[in-house]
Amino acid sequence: MARHIHRAAVFHLLDDPSHDPDAARYIPDGVLVVEDGHVAEAGAWSAIGPRLGDTPVTRHRDALIVPGFVDAHVHYPQLDVIASPAAHLLDWLNTHTFPSEIRFADRAVADEAAAFFLTELLRHGTTTALVYPTVHKGSAEALFAAAQARNMRLATGKVLMDRNAPDGLRDTADEGSSDSAALIAKWHGKGRLTYAVTPRFAATSTDRQLELAGALLREHPGVLLHTHLSENHEEIALVRSLFPDCADYLGVYEKFGLATDRSVFAHGLHLSDSEWTRMGANGSAIAFCPTSNLFLGSGLFDIATAHKHGVTVGLATDVGGGTSLSLLQTMNEAFKVGQLRRRMLDPFTLFYLATLGGAKALKMDAHIGNFAAGKEADFLVLDLAATPLLARRIAAARTPGEILFALAMLGDDRAVKATYVAGALAHSRV
Ligand SMILES: [Zn+2]
Numbered sequence: 001m002a003r004h005i006h007r008a009a010v011f012h013l014l015d016d017p018s019h020d021p022d023a024a025r026y027i028p029d030g031v032l033v034v035e036d037g038h039v040a041e042a043g044a045w046s047a048i049g050p051r052l053g054d055t056p057v058t059r060h061r062d063a064l065i066v067p068g069f070v071d072a073h074v075h076y077p078q079l080d081v082i083a084s085p086a087a088h089l090l091d092w093l094n095t096h097t098f099p100s101e102i103r104f105a106d107r108a109v110a111d112e113a114a115a116f117f118l119t120e121l122l123r124h125g126t127t128t129a130l131v132y133p134t135v136h137k138g139s140a141e142a143l144f145a146a147a148q149a150r151n152m153r154l155a156t157g158k159v160l161m162d163r164n165a166p167d168g169l170r171d172t173a174d175e176g177s178s179d180s181a182a183l184i185a186k187w188h189g190k191g192r193l194t195y196a197v198t199p200r201f202a203a204t205s206t207d208r209q210l211e212l213a214g215a216l217l218r219e220h221p222g223v224l225l226h227t228h229l230s231e232n233h234e235e236i237a238l239v240r241s242l243f244p245d246c247a248d249y250l251g252v253y254e255k256f257g258l259a260t261d262r263s264v265f266a267h268g269l270h271l272s273d274s275e276w277t278r279m280g281a282n283g284s285a286i287a288f289c290p291t292s293n294l295f296l297g298s299g300l301f302d303i304a305t306a307h308k309h310g311v312t313v314g315l316a317t318d319v320g321g322g323t324s325l326s327l328l329q330t331m332n333e334a335f336k337v338g339q340l341r342r343r344m345l346d347p348f349t350l351f352y353l354a355t356l357g358g359a360k361a362l363k364m365d366a367h368i369g370n371f372a373a374g375k376e377a378d379f380l381v382l383d384l385a386a387t388p389l390l391a392r393r394i395a396a397a398r399t400p401g402e403i404l405f406a407l408a409m410l411g412d413d414r415a416v417k418a419t420y421v422a423g424a425l426a427h428s429r430v
Pocket residue numbers: 073074075228266318321
């Protein structure tokens with residue numbers, strides 16, 4: 001048995017702090033014990049340390065150990081168009097995104113981008129993500145292979161789009177379905193990988209393609225459904241015009257059996273009361289993408305209403321519409337969106353959204369999201385002195401909440417000292 005012991009301040013959440021005020025665990029002198037890549041225990045050094053025998057201890061000074069971050073929605077082929085200005089979503093897609101995604105027909109392009117992407121995720125402290133590749137089967141294969149090589153828990157699936165997209169970025173309904181089925185057979189449940197059936201959004205799929213996507217979900221009980229929903233008013237109007245028999249945007253996904261308790265919808269910014277109620281009843285999750293929503297001027301996510309309807313929410317970067325791969329930066333922007341919605345997000349909730357909340361959204365909370373015994377040991381060592389300003393602010397902090405809030409407001413990839421995947425060091429800042 002391989003055992004590793006990490007001593008530092010430790011923080012994780014046992015549940016959603018907006019439901020359970022006692023869910024947060026902050027241990028100033030803590031220890032995380034890892035055995036064979038899994039959490040054996042986490043707690044106070046004073047309680048656990050004396051019975052650990054002579055196993056060497058890795059001491060992390062000025063550091064906080066937290067669970068690895070979960071990015072609930074991100075596009076790996078868009079790294080070359082991050083930081084490209086656009087007036088709004090549809091302009092962004094046509095001007096920047098589609099031309100960039102066409103290059104992923106070339107497997108070598110996909111392999112290089114997938115390797116770069118995962119290295120960047122780990123450098124930013126993200127150990128799990130739900131990821132869009134492109135319409136090309138090879139772009140999903142490239143990411144699965146790269147994630148498997150790094151032993152990362154990751155979900156992706158070939159994008160389905162058989163209309164309203166340029167040449168070189170369309171599949172057909174039947175080819176999209178058979179390619180998805182082949183990818184599920186090859187990758188789903190292999191190691192730490194999950195397949196996600198991924199229609200780009202309702203407007204880029206025919207009825208037949210959405211029908212076949214629904215059939216894939218029914219035939220493969222463990223796979224996720226990953227798509228976009230209600231991001232932008234022009235997009236919503238387009239979907240309504242394409243599906244005149246559906247009462248609203250969510251109704252399109254419901255009609256084809258795609259609004260399930262395994263569905264993760266990016267955005268959900270402009271949902272009606274009826275759509276919110278049905279989201280709660282369907283058990284679907286939303287990926288909250290604040291940097292993207294602000295960058296594209298899409299709108300302000302209403303987390304209070306999500307909570308009211310019991311909708312699971314995970315935090316997401318949505319790069320390249322989003323402007324940072326850092327979940328710490330994304331917490332910062334999520335807080336500001338909350339302020340504009342008159343819902344002040346506490347630091348425990350911000351960290352919850354980026355760890356256990358994201359894990360729940362992706363149906364992975366049995367495996368990751370906190371340091372409950374038996375979970376996979378994906379964790380970060382955050383540097384409490386990463387910058388002079390962060391060090392100064394944290395020195396003045398009086399409570400765990402103040403320390404976490406300073407990390408969320410002032411932190412970014414510079415604060416990630418080390419990233420561990422299943423107990424093994426996967427990134428170390430030089
Ligand atoms: Zn997106």
